Structure formats: C-alpha cells, structure tokens
Amino acid sequence: MLIVVCIKQVPDTTQVQIDPVTNTLVRDGIPFIVNPYDTHALEEALRLKDRFGWKVAAISMGPPNAEGTLKKALALGVDYAILLSDRVFGGADTLATSNVLAAAIARLNAEVDEVGLVLCGKQTIDGDTAQVGPGIASRLNYRQLTLVDKIVSLDLSAKKIRVSRKLEGRHEIVEAPLPAMLTVVRELNRPRYPKVQMRLAAAEAVVEVWSNKTLQLNEQKIGLKGSPTWVSKIFSPERVKGEILGDGYADPTGTAALLIEKLMAKDMLPL
C-alpha cells in the first residue's frame, strides 16, 4: 500500500511583502518553507508507515527549486520524492494544479503500488483556497475527508478509514472506504524532527522530476491555459499609522494615564 502526500513550497509568509507597483508578492530573498499544514500530513503518513510498513511518496508541483521541499520530506523518511515541474504546469489555478497532482498519483498507483491514502494539508498559507485536496479527490474519484484532526481507526481488511473532522465548535466522526483523500489540520499530530543522518542522505539524494513528457496531460487542462481563474490583483489592506504615546520606559505611570485618557475619549473603555 502506498500513501501519497502532497506538499507545497510556500514563501515564509511572515517575511512576505507585496510589491506596491506590480501588486505581486516580492519573492526575492524570501526563504521558502514547507506549507505548515502539509508537514502534519507528512507526519501522519510517516506514522502510518511506522505502524503498517506502508511506503510513502511525497509529491510536489512547483519550480525546480521546490526540490528543497522534497529533500526535507526525504530527510524525514519518505520513500519516494517526486517533483512535478514543467514550464507548462506554471500559472496553474487550483483546478489545473489538481489535474497534474491527480495524474501523478494515478501514475504512482499504476507503477509503484496501490495508493490507499492521499494526504494533503487543509490549505496552503499562500493561496489559502483549500481546493486542491478536494480537487484531487474528485479527479481520482477518491472519497474526500477534509479537516481531519484524528485518524480514529484504519481497518485494513475491510479497507475502511474512520476519522474525526474538526469543525467549528464540534467534531464529526466519518467513515469512508479506501482509497481516500484526507486534508489535515494542525491538531492532527506533532511533526517529527529530522535526524542528521537522514538530512545528509537527503542532501545527496536525487529528486525525481516528472515533466509533462512523463505525465502526457492535455495542455489545455494544465498550467495557465487550463486555469479558469486568475489573480487580477494582490494588495495589502491600508493600515493607518499608529501613534506613540509618551515614554513608557521613563514614565510608565504617566504613559498609562495618557493611554487611559485617550481610550476614554474614544469611548473604548467600558466603565
């Protein structure tokens, strides 16, 4: 049985700025990280590997430098790491992205081993759409279990999975037959830390790259051409510059008084 984890390289959003002229993210010099939700998907896959001896494949669609993200997955213990990279994949929206990822999963299913589970983060922190996981499930006709915060049970003989979904203010326990696609939330687990030996091995490892020559997808279904949605503008909300009151270090009492006065004047202190 094979578990496929979809991971994405995203810019470290705490460090992202928007170019005021072009309205695009300034990516120069911004470090990339593995999408945080995906790290939980990866961890869960590795735990299932530890428990059942399944193999884990990590796949990622992105530019050639997304190899780093897959090397991180290799350092954590995945068995296969495949980068889906091709100029024709570029500019994809969630639909086009899910087409490529689904095709890769289908290929793994055919050539490596039967895919039992696909794990994705619930969303990425750069796009925030939460659509790619469900998109993959639809393309592959897998059951989709979103917002999973716990795998309650996994019945291998009956090929059934039961999970807990984290919803607003409540949990939902649902069951589905395998193969299934899960999107996961942070509460699912605590990701492991890579061992140095594994990091060194991962650094030397060659990440397999699949282009569209490998996947042979219709170019109308992928990349910019296959994307019915496009981003017309990105902007930061205007933020009014704050005001500095007094000197809190030299005169904390006086400064506190100033603040109280200010808040009272704005009627922001309930009395």
Added chain:
Amino acid sequence: MIPDPSLFAPLLLASLAIFAWGCWKRLSLLSLGQPEDRCDNIGTRIGDMLRYAFGQKRVIAKPFGFNHFIIFWSFIILLIANTEFLLHGVFPSVSLTKLPDSVLLPLLLLLDIVSLLALAAVTAATVRRAVKPPYPEARTLEAFFILFLIGTLMLAYFGMNAAKISAMEDGARALARTWMPVSSFFAGMVPAATGSSVYGISWWGHALALLIFICYLPNSKHMHILTAIPNCFLQRLGKPNTQPREEFTIGNSFGVDRVDRYSWKDLLDTFTCTECGRCQNVCPAGITGKPLNPRAVIHDIKVNLLENGSALKKGAVPSTPLIGEGGEGSVSEGAIWSCTTCGACMEACPVFIEHMPKIIQLRRYLVESEAKFPEELLNLFENMEGRSNPWGIAPSERTKWCAQLDVKPFDRDTTEYLFYVGCAGSFDSRNKHVSVAMTQLLDRAGISWGILGKDEKCCGDSVRRLGNEYVFDKMARENVAMFIERGVKKVITQCPHCFTTLKNDYRQYGLELEVIHHSELLRNLVQDGRLAIEKTTRDMGTTVFHDSCYLGRHNDVYDAPRAVIEAATGQAPAEMGRNRSNAFCCGAGGGRMWMEEHVGERINLTRVNEALEQGPDTICVACPYCMTMFEDGLKDVKAENVRVRDVAEVMAEALLR
C-alpha cells in the same frame, strides 16, 4: 612473627601482580576511546600539574580540603618509608639505617611527624564522613575501608617503631626521643617483655594493610591516586565550555551513545573521580531537585565502561545502554536535559574532570541521531534554523528596536566596532532597553560603531549547548562568512552567550575576533575618562550583582561589571553568598531558557531568594537571560519593589538622566 622474606616475598609479588592486573584492566580500556591531543604546550601542562596536583590548589579551596592536602603529602613522603618497608621485607639487608645520621635522623623525624599528621587527618576524615558527610550518599563502606587501611598503616608504623625503641639502650632511646618523638611516646606504652611480639604484630599489620591497599587501589575509586596527577596534566588548556566540532558527512556518527565514542581523556576522567561530591554540591540542577548529579554521571560512564569494556574490545554490541533509565551505568534523559551548562561542576572539580562536554555529547546523540528531545525544543530548533532567532520572529523585525534611533550600519571603512545586538537585545521587549542604553553610552563615549541590522543572525549558542550541532554548524558558517565578508574585526556584545560564541566557538571556524562584552567596554571607557561620571546615581539604591555563568566562569570576566556598577553608583554592589566563580546559575543557560522546569524547585527562585537576602533595591545583571530569569522570579516571590537592571542601564542612569 619476625618478618620472614620467604613468606613475605610471594605475598608481595602476588599483590603487585594483582595491582598490575587491575591497572591494566582499567587503563587498557582507555584505548577504546577516540583520539584527542592532550600533549601540546607541555610547559603549561607541567605548571598546571604542579599547581593543581602537587599544590592541591583546588582541593584546598574548600576548608576541609586542607585535610586532603595533609593526606596527599603524607602519602608522598611516606612513600620513602613504605618503599623501604617492602624492600626490607624481601631483602632484610635493605634499611634506611644504612644512611648517615645527618640524613637519617632528620628523615626519621619527618616520617614520625608526617605519620602523626596523617593519622590525625584520616581520623578527622572518618569522623567527618560519619557525622557530617560531604554529601548524603558519601557514607560508603569503600570510603571507610580505605580510611581504616590508612589509619592501620600509621598505627602499625608507630607500633613497629615503638617496639624497636622500647628495646633500645638508654642512649639510643634518648636520641629517639629527639628524632622520633611520637614513636617514643608510643614506646612508653610497650612493656619491654612484649617488645618483640608487638613488633611482629605491627610489622605484619603494616604489611597486610599495605598489600591490601596495593591490591585494592586500582580496583576502586581510590585509583585517583594514580590518575589524578596525570589528569591535571592532561586537562583542557582552554575553557572546556567550547565543544569540539562534528564533521557532517554520511556514515559518521553524531554525539555519544556508547562509551567508546567518548575520547580516551573522557574515559580517563571517570577513573580519576574520587567521588568527593563537590560537583554535586554546586550543581544548580541537582540542588533544586532535578534528576542530574554530575558525580553520578561520571560514575555511570565509568560503570558502563567497566561493564561493556570487554564486549567493546571484541567489537561486540554493548549490553548496558549509556543513555537509559538511569540505573547504575546509564545516564537518564532527565539528567541529560537538566544541565544548564553553567560549568560550576567543572570549576569545583579538584582534578579537572570535564562533566559538561560529556553531557553535551549525549545531547548531540539524542538530538542528531534520534531526533529525541523535550517537545518545547522543536519550535526552538525550527525557529533557529528557519528564522535565526529563538522566537521565530521575522528577521525583518530585527531592527525595530532602533527604528526611532539614529543607528548606522556597520561599515569596515568607517566604523571601528560592530555592535552585535543579539536576539534578546533585538527582539525581547525588556532587553531592547539595554540595547538602547548601549547605543546612547557608545555615542556619549564617541565610539565608532555600527550594526548589521536585518542581516544580523543569531549566534547559535542555544542550539550548540542543546546538542543540535548540525544547525549550529550551519549558523556558525553563515555568520563567520558574513563577518569575514564585511570585514568585522572588533565586536561589542551585550549578551554573554553571544560573547562566548563569537569569541570562543567561532575560533574553531578560523575566525579570530576581538570580542568585548559591554561590561568590559564600559569599564574601560570609564577608566579612560571617555565616560566621565560627574554625579553618581542614587536611583538604584543598594545593589547586588549576579554573575552570568558565561561571562564569569566560562570567560573569567568578574571585575568589569562590578566596576561599572561601582563607578555609576559610587558603591560596590553587595555580593551574594555564592558569587564570582562560585556563583549560582539563573537557570537559563544551556538552552534551559527555552525549556519548561517541571521538576523540583525553580532554579531562578533559588537564586532570586539568595539575592534578596542582601536586601537590594536593584539586582544588577550583565546578561539578557539572567535578566528574564530574575524579572520572572521577582514576580513569583512577589518582590516587585526590587528592580533588575543591566549594568549598561545602571551606567546610563548615572550618565544620561
């Protein structure tokens, strides 16, 4: 009962064989250890050996240590008498009495007095161990047995001499009274008729005690008699707070999980420990109830080596794990993570055993090879690697502290000093005040300085002390490359952790920086008159100073911060009971800053209460971690009327307000 060579000679040979076998059994295990050069700078090493082994400098630093000094020197001097005794037992013609009187008589006097002193010292040691032992577990049969043996040797020595004197003629007896006064005193108790049997009993008592001692020595903790002197010679010449680098290539092992991964000197340390307990009596973790006892760590490594030694020699897998549940021969993970790396144990050890590097090696194994560590550290490690600061704050925020100030970037042509602000000085809201005070003082003194701004990265101290050498190595390489590229030569730090890392650790990466801690710089500026204090500040009230471990013990900076406080306030700060090289850690070193303290009493509360005993208005520190630990501790003990100030803030108070 008269000594009979035909009986004694085989006994002696057997004892010497047992002695040699015991020594070989243990010392041959050292060959299992990894290579390490400890024979450089022979001159310095001989000096250290004379000072610390023969001069017993650290032994006598504690009052009762003088007792050991007497036993040590008695042992050395009595080697003459004991060698004669053994030779005489085999070859009856060998005797000190063949020496001319001018040499013999003073020698007899010396031996007589030294034997009395030794007898008194072992008696005192026995009483002390029984009544008020150096540490609770010190009342071991082994310890009493060895004291009993030494006592027996002394009494038997007097017994032999007394019997001889009692049989002497009047003239000789009068001479003996002058040159062997103690023995003569005992001779008065020996009736002439029993002389020969007293002599026989004493001789054989002496012989048996000596032979048992010889057999027992290499098989017990008293092996230190053989290893302590070489251990002082072989000590680390630099401070042992800087851990060796690791080489990150595939196939290497990282850290230590088996005794044979330690260096041979690490293993020798374990045979040098006499279990005096001084390390455990100063360990902030142990004292506050954590599962760490530095004496036990050394003991457990020794036991592990003895248990696994023969298997390891054959290349087999060791049976007793080095990192385990903490039974004898294993060190528990609780102990490993409790260490604050304060270095008090190493400072206290009379024979320079290096506890802390051994603990860090165990941490390295856990972190690097097993990825097993307290869960609080996961975020720390990721933050350090990803964003180069412990909190994971965006690096772009690093200069927020000086957004309102006119701070110049460091430039090799126009600025002399790099002010390496450090993560706490850049991000910690309380510590930013120290950074601001520093900028004002530097400008006031007319120092030419600049910062790296957003390009500054964490020095990596915490990850190195926590055993994450892989991440430290990456951080150190990046920093060293940047320092070289920017032409940094002189650095000011306001954090002792940055200070020691830039100064000592980066040297391993080929970077020789002139690093100065802000307390030293401020002291120098006051001395040079570049910071002229016209009016000392009264606002600080009475002050007490707390030594940071990484400034004091690890780098020997004790006077500078005190001088700064004295210059600024007109009064020397009060001293806590434990100060300077004996100072008690705040609890934050060794990465403990980023970990919870679940077990026992909190280390910072212990230290805060100690500071409060001096009734201060202000507790002065010279380290951002100490600052945090004291501020938190004062809140916990509800002593919020007491302030914590960095020495730079104290100086700024006098100069700028």
